[in-house]
Amino acid sequence: MLKKIYLILIIIGISCFVTIVPLSATDEINIESTYDSGTYYNQIHDLKLISDKENINIYYTTNGSTPNESSKLYNQSKSIMIHQNTTLKFIGYNVTNSSQTSQVYTFDFIIDENSTITPNLVAGTYYNQIHNLRVSSSSGGVIYYTTDGSTPNNQSNLYDGDVIMIHHSQSLKFISYDKKGVGSQIYSYQYIIDENPNITPNIKPGTYYSEIHTLKVSSSSNGTIYYTTDGSAPTNKSKKYDGKVIMVHHSQILKFILYSDTSNSKVFSYNYTINKSPVTANPSSKKINKNFKVSLSIKGNGKIYYKLNNDAYKLYSKPIKITKSSKLNFYGKDSLGHDSNVLTKKYVIDKVVPKIKSSSPKSYGKLKGKNVVIAYSEKIDKVNSKSLSKITLINTKNKKKVSIDVKILNNKLIISPKAKLKPNIKYYIVIPKKTIKDIAGNIFSPLKQYKLTFKV
Template identity: 30%
Template sequence: MNIFFAGMGGRLEMKRAFRFLAILIALICLVSCGKGVSGGEPTAHAEAPLFSPLEGTYENAQSVSLLCGTEGASIHYTTDGTTPTTASPVYSAAITVNSSRTLKAISAKSGMADSAVASATYTITSATSYKAETPVFSPGGGTYNSYQEVTITTATPDAAIYYTTNGYTPTTSAMQYIGPISVTEDVTIRAIAVKSGMTDSDAASAAYNIDITLPKIETPAFSPPPGLYDDTQFVTIETATPEAQIHYTTNGTIPTSSSTLYNGPVEVLFNTTIKAVAVKDGWADSSVKSATYTIDNPPPVVENPVFTPDGGVYADDQLVTITTATPGATIHFTMDGTTPTEDSAVFSFPITVNTDTTIKAVATKFGWTDSELQEMVYDLENEPNPGETWTEPVTGIDFVWVPAGTFIMGDEFGGGYSDEKPTRLVTLSKGFWIGKYEVTQEQWEIVNSQNPSHHAFLPDAPIHPMENINWNKAREYITALKTMTGRNFRFPTEAEWEYAAKGGNMPGTKYSGTSDALLLDNYSWGTYNSEGVTHIVGEKLPNDFGIYDMSGNVWEWVNDWYQSDFYSVGPSVDPKGPVSGIYKIYRGGGCLDGNFDQRISLRWGNVPTKAFLDLGIRLVIGQ
């Protein structure tokens, strides 16, 4: 650069030159310092950490300290060779290096750039000398004829011992050894020793076999001895071992300490085999002794049941009692035409007979011969009036009487599916009792401890209809009610259900209680008013028979298998559906359905194992 200074002009040129130089110097400084006009990264870096001792090869473990010359800086480090960041562990105390490894570290301080990464590699040539000593068992493993108290020690001072007895290799999560271990049965103990700064010991193992021969109790003896007798015998059972207890059976099973405890002579009324065993703590059980007694004297026979009143023709409902003259006998009965067994209902209070009924009964007593089967037929001339109600006394379930009659079955109004046609006249030759309401959750729980309802959370859930039950579960419920009461509880047939839903009318109604969809809100719970949940049974209006909720609230399983053309080929008198099929039918619509699905004639079905949150049952009692 050439600068000329001549006169006034020269002075001006000199000023411009100096100003240019000043600006140039400032720009050079900015660039060399790495700063922009609005600031940038700080120029000062924290000093890199220093390692003490320095990296190298050492015979023994080293305690490595980290130092930094920047006051107030924190040191972050790694011990696995990875590059540290400010998220890495903060150095606070010397690092024990007992095996070969590389330490890396940085220094960091607010307002300064992080230091460069410092690295130090340490090679430890004799790390194995810092391994905890293997535990030692005393006594050692082996076979013993007495219980053992096993101690575990290690030569490493202050080391903790962890052990297992389940076959697994111990870790620091296993049981910690704090005192002798009692060994009373065959077991394998495994143990390790652990100490901070040292490698865990090898696992030690010791197997113990406890082979103790206990004294055996003397075999029980019977008096009188087994044999043939012509009358009842009272059998005593004894053992020569003092303080031993005797347990026995009379049903042919092998006795154990859980069997009946002998505390006095055993009465033998009929042919019986007694088996006995003697037990005592700290002794081996005696051998099982068996004694068969043949009593050449048939067991007594339970007196036949007696009905009051006798069977016959009556103008009014009857309360029937059943008794037997044999004290302590149990009376089992049925009202569905089947022969009673020990699983049938037990008579405990008078039976209400309000329709033609056959009662069968048998009396039983343990050790006695069952009575003869007795039955009584009750013919009631005063058939209940249509819509008459009755409460079954055992379950408290309300029923409505539906008389025999003829009705039009199928879609009388048009617009339905093909399986609802053709319409036809169907005759039901016998009346029946049908549930006034759908089975409620509290009625379900009469015989079921579990309630699978989707609506059990509702405030009045016990008196909401039971739902979320498949056909098979419903059948189990009905069977349990039959056993409990002796009455012929069952599903309605599809024809019985439709006849009851139509209120006995001909022509029938489109919905249960009305044919006007605009009035359905008065009779049913559906999408138009239910808010997606079930409701208390009987809150809406009943149909002409006085039956509630046969449209809406929940669908109701019936007994029939589904067949799409059954209306064309099925019988017109007491139809019961096909003898087999894939799907069971349900009727009536639920709280999640609109008026189309709540039509009485609509038929729907699914496999018997399927359940829905708006599918329940309504019961029938009848032949």
């Protein structure tokens, strides 16, 4: 028992002897801080300075100036408080030999209680895949992230500064950690990838029969729509679509484009034709001596309505038979229910053969002018291209033909001798049968020729 007591006393004596050995002039003084330089997301309330030697006074500054024995003396029973960005400098002095000091230690502390993580591309809608997304921390902390919308922590993907590829719509979440392992708030960024955005009008492009007052467009993706109405390519400097109706007063090519914050879609082009008279009739008008049919056609996908004379309007489905002189009214109705202008065509069925009303000179009369003029009861025409060449002027004395020019002017047949006719000699004009007809096609004198005798 006495041996054990002696042994304990010897050990205590040795220990006490070691601690009271004076610091050698050649010993190096080392001082450590419980916090390393760096960024912290909370204020520091428990920073301590620890020397590896006894009898060391530590002096420090927090304004970046060089510390000395006139600086603030560190109280080892208390902590240094760091409330803001601070440069902490400290030095140790040997209590028994003030000429023996440690080096000056410098620690820089950044207190960033509002640390942010910012991407180089703003969150939003993109019309192409993203191949160049990067993020940065305002505090320089270590960043971790997820791409599946889950909450990140220090076991998530470590961001190494390289680009993040986004091939489809994703919710990216980030967190950064300071030197003490304290995490920042979580930052979430939603990226929508829509490689095929559409801009769709509520009225299909095509032909319409009156002005359009209800045209609107919508997009399948987020973004701002811009458009032009003159056929030029739109940009984000063009007119901004505000969701109200676009008025189409005449035929126009409307072009639209969709812009997100950083990209744009392709150009969408829609052609609107305003045709207020889209229906055509074939024949458009006619004077004829027999029954016939009129066909109606329309531009676009509208329907045709018509009426004959005083009948009610009805839907057109097949050619219209005309059996008497008639007035045909018709119009088109487009897919919006808009009516076109009403057009009117007149058709005449004339079965009356034209007659000669007068002649100058009269039969067996005297020609006083240069031309022989035969007037018919209505407007006339030649039966064919050779008809007028068959009309002849004969000198009754020598039975020879006189060279003539023949022309038709409305209801008149004008015969002009090319040579001067001799006085007191009888001449006669012969108009063969089937030479002259009216506009309806009724042929004058179909069975016999016409003969006009006169004297100069």
